[in-house]
Amino acid sequence: VVQGAFATLPEEPPIPEDNAMTPEKVELGKMLYFDPRLSSSGVISCHTCHNLSLGGTDRLPSSLGHEFLTGGRNAPTVLNAAFFNLQFWDGRATGLEEQAQGPIQAGVEMAMPADMAVNRIASIEGYLPYFEAAFPDEETPITFENIAKAIATFERTLITPNDALDRYLRGDEEALSDDAKRGMEIVVQVGCIACHNGPMLSTGTLMPFRHGEDLGLATVTGEESDEFMFRVATWRNVSLTAPYFHDGSAETLEDAIRIMGSVQLNRDLTEDEVYYIVAFLESLEGEVPEITIPDLPAD
Amino acid sequence: VVQGAFATLPEEPPIPEDNAMTPEKVELGKMLYFDPRLSSSGVISCHTCHNLSLGGTDRLPSSLGHEFLTGGRNAPTVLNAAFFNLQFWDGRATGLEEQAQGPIQAGVEMAMPADMAVNRIASIEGYLPYFEAAFPDEETPITFENIAKAIATFERTLITPNDALDRYLRGDEEALSDDAKRGMEIVVQVGCIACHNGPMLSTGTLMPFRHGEDLGLATVTGEESDEFMFRVATWRNVSLTAPYFHDGSAETLEDAIRIMGSVQLNRDLTEDEVYYIVAFLESLEGEVPEITIPDLPAD
Numbered sequence: 001v002v003q004g005a006f007a008t009l010p011e012e013p014p015i016p017e018d019n020a021m022t023p024e025k026v027e028l029g030k031m032l033y034f035d036p037r038l039s040s041s042g043v044i045s046c047h048t049c050h051n052l053s054l055g056g057t058d059r060l061p062s063s064l065g066h067e068f069l070t071g072g073r074n075a076p077t078v079l080n081a082a083f084f085n086l087q088f089w090d091g092r093a094t095g096l097e098e099q100a101q102g103p104i105q106a107g108v109e110m111a112m113p114a115d116m117a118v119n120r121i122a123s124i125e126g127y128l129p130y131f132e133a134a135f136p137d138e139e140t141p142i143t144f145e146n147i148a149k150a151i152a153t154f155e156r157t158l159i160t161p162n163d164a165l166d167r168y169l170r171g172d173e174e175a176l177s178d179d180a181k182r183g184m185e186i187v188v189q190v191g192c193i194a195c196h197n198g199p200m201l202s203t204g205t206l207m208p209f210r211h212g213e214d215l216g217l218a219t220v221t222g223e224e225s226d227e228f229m230f231r232v233a234t235w236r237n238v239s240l241t242a243p244y245f246h247d248g249s250a251e252t253l254e255d256a257i258r259i260m261g262s263v264q265l266n267r268d269l270t271e272d273e274v275y276y277i278v279a280f281l282e283s284l285e286g287e288v289p290e291i292t293i294p295d296l297p298a299d
Numbered sequence: 300v301v302q303g304a305f306a307t308l309p310e311e312p313p314i315p316e317d318n319a320m321t322p323e324k325v326e327l328g329k330m331l332y333f334d335p336r337l338s339s340s341g342v343i344s345c346h347t348c349h350n351l352s353l354g355g356t357d358r359l360p361s362s363l364g365h366e367f368l369t370g371g372r373n374a375p376t377v378l379n380a381a382f383f384n385l386q387f388w389d390g391r392a393t394g395l396e397e398q399a400q401g402p403i404q405a406g407v408e409m410a411m412p413a414d415m416a417v418n419r420i421a422s423i424e425g426y427l428p429y430f431e432a433a434f435p436d437e438e439t440p441i442t443f444e445n446i447a448k449a450i451a452t453f454e455r456t457l458i459t460p461n462d463a464l465d466r467y468l469r470g471d472e473e474a475l476s477d478d479a480k481r482g483m484e485i486v487v488q489v490g491c492i493a494c495h496n497g498p499m500l501s502t503g504t505l506m507p508f509r510h511g512e513d514l515g516l517a518t519v520t521g522e523e524s525d526e527f528m529f530r531v532a533t534w535r536n537v538s539l540t541a542p543y544f545h546d547g548s549a550e551t552l553e554d555a556i557r558i559m560g561s562v563q564l565n566r567d568l569t570e571d572e573v574y575y576i577v578a579f580l581e582s583l584e585g586e587v588p589e590i591t592i593p594d595l596p597a598d
């Protein structure tokens with residue numbers, strides 16, 4: 001079986017120099033990730049749309065946020081998102097710190113302006129000691145930037161190692177079923193791995209995907225050259241994150257694979273090919289870290 | 300210090316004969332409690348409004364449910380709710396099994412008709428083994444009744460023993476601060492314990508409370524004698540569950556205590572009395588069980 005394009009997921013994601021990983025920051029970030037008081041309504045947290053019981057997604061075609069509004073995009077998983085440099089379906093943000101500031105403020109997500117978010121969190125007295133512990137050298141540790149830094153740090157713990165592919169790549173020949181091994185060969189032969197390769201089974205870069213009306217990165221930049229540019233999606237845990245594509249338009253993995261074959265490779269995959277590719281993609285469910293519910297300060 | 304009216308919280312709540320407690324049922328119930336797919340939108344779970352990071356409530360004056368609609372009532376905590384026979388602010392349901400069927404179907408909460416809830420859960424194939432394990436002798440274990448039974452069983456694990464009062468009652472004289480002990484005397488002297496007594500610091504029965512426009516049990520029965528009848532609220536963990544009263548109209552514990560003194564006892568409590576009662580009520584935060592996030596079946 002071919003292996004060249006494949007690589008195991010590292011146990012730790014890259015960590016930016018200006019946001020060192022500490023247990024205190026992870027703890028605070030987890031609290032904020034689960035705290036609905038970061039939204040203007042008080043009921044929506046990161047966990048609402050990136051539910052860690054549901055593969056880090058909401059399993060809806062497109063997310064329902066503040067007042068049940070939708071931005072029209074599907075919620076990608078936060079699992080392993082730390083391995084991506086470009087964030088969002090269209091890669092419009094860089095790094096988790098920048099990314100986390102988006103949904104808090106977005107009108108269709110948490111609808112909470114930055115200064116209101118800071119005021120709300122600062123008004124919950126019980127948070128102060130946690131910010132002081134996470135950002136020990138700072139005089140005013142409760143800032144919007146630090147909220148984002150802490151959440152990003154927690155997200156860097158959401159790594160799912162040891163899926164069947166990785167165990168196979170480390171030498172356990174039995175880890176992958178025969179069907180999955182066949183699927184692995186097919187994705188090489190038909191060319192999926194041009195885009196889906198490496199530890200994330202994604203180059204992490206933008207590629208054209210003409211499907212539906214969403215213009216991808218051009219929605220933000222207005223540049224013609226950015227039209228329909230989307231970041232290659234990861235295959236890690238992909239069987240947990242239906243429905244598929246930036247607009248949630250493919251209900252099943254079978255549908256998504258068929259569409260990829262036809263749109264990206266101009267190739268009608270056979271039923272058999274689709275079957276084996278599914279078997280391979282299903283072998284990419286890693287070990288999701290066990291998470292205890294944080295105890296949030298009452299006020 | 301007086302003790303007569305007070306009693307420790309038992310470690311286990313009463314368990315109905317037709318819904319025995321098993322680890323399998325607890326596990327299934329926890330999954331359902333956290334599963335937003337029990338709501339018609341797919342984003343609201345029991346945990347949304349009874350957030351176990353927030354004392355089993357949403358900390359809103361009145362809950363936001365389906366499409367951000369509200370039923371106008373405050374979400375009571377699920378912590379120790381298993382010790383109440385009468386459920387809801389107005390006591391209109393009996394037992395947690397009957398109770399759990401309400402919010403799933405309520406248009407302003409999860410908006411999911413019973414048969415749709417059953418179909419949705421049955422369509423998630425991964426649930427079947429859990430229902431089979433929880434209800435081993437039944438041919439069709441996925442029923443609306445069993446969904447409610449499992450959730451009720453999980454709720455019976457949400458008990459918070461060993462708060463400062465209980466440790467004090469068991470002989471640890473130091474468990475309560477002097478301020479709390481003074482508060483304990485005051486609630487006896489002024490008469491709060493006529494209604495707030497026993498293990499739950501509540502008789503668990505309905506009493507008149509004329510405050511605001513909500514007619515209490517009469518909203519359901521239409522009977523004049525049920526007007527303004529509300530169940531005596533528990534004091535256990537009450538410092539975690541602001542805002543207060545069935546309509547969330549009292550923002551702080553101080554406000555709630557003052558209003559209780561004036562409306563229920565026709566007495567203007569002094570600032571000092573309020574201060575000491577707060578100290579006593581704050582000593583009623585028990586040990587909330589540690590909960591790991593369930594891994595929900597993808598489909």
Ligand code: HEC
Pocket residue numbers: 033044045046047048049050063064065066071073074075076077078081084086087088089090096099100103104108109110151
């Ligand atoms: C109302 C739903 C909703 C909420 C709340 C929400 N997100 Fe998202 N999230 C989304 C959607 C939808 C996208 C994709 C948006 C896009 O690509 O344009 C996204 C994208 C992301 C990504 C990018 C992942 C990737 O692979 O590029 C990360 C990381 C993320 N969210 C984390 C968070 C954090 C942290 C919070 C809380 C501070 C949060 N989200 C709150 C719906 C939500």
Ligand code: HEC
Pocket residue numbers: 089187190191192193194195196206207208209230231232233234238241243244245246247253256257260261264265277
């Ligand atoms: C030219 C690049 C390219 C090729 C070749 C390619 N893909 Fe993709 N793939 C993408 C991009 C870009 C996305 C993200 C699409 C979006 O934003 O909706 C994606 C998304 C997917 C998804 C959906 C993931 C999700 O979470 O929604 C699956 C499944 C997938 N690809 C499988 C395949 C398979 C199987 C093949 C080969 C038959 C293939 N891809 C070939 C670029 C490619």
Ligand code: HEC
Pocket residue numbers: 332343344345346347348349362363364365370372373374375376377380383385386387388389395398399402403407408409450
């Ligand atoms: C949209 C918010 C919302 C959702 C979702 C919700 N609840 Fe509630 N819950 C409430 C409110 C509000 C009340 C009080 C209603 C009343 O008294 O009229 C309540 C009452 C209760 C009570 C009564 C507690 C007591 O002390 O009497 C229990 C138990 C309970 N809910 C459990 C659940 C369970 C189990 C689920 C999921 C199946 C659920 N709730 C879903 C808001 C919600």
Ligand code: HEC
Pocket residue numbers: 388486489490491492493494495505506507508529530531532533537540542543544545546552555556559560563564576
């Ligand atoms: C005659 C019965 C009665 C007496 C006496 C009484 N209460 Fe209450 N108490 C109630 C009832 C009934 C409720 C529920 C009110 C509602 O439904 O909004 C309640 C609610 C409360 C609450 C709010 C709990 C919550 O979770 O919202 C507090 C705090 C409280 N009482 C404290 C006191 C104090 C302190 C006293 C004495 C000064 C007192 N009560 C006297 C019946 C009584």
Ligand SMILES: [Ca+2]
Pocket residue numbers: 057074075076241242243244245
């Ligand atoms: Ca998806």
Ligand SMILES: [Ca+2]
Pocket residue numbers: 356373374375540541542543544
């Ligand atoms: Ca309350």
Ligand SMILES: [Ca+2]
Pocket residue numbers: 424598
């Ligand atoms: Ca299925």
Ligand SMILES: [Mg+2]
Pocket residue numbers: 125299
């Ligand atoms: Mg305070």
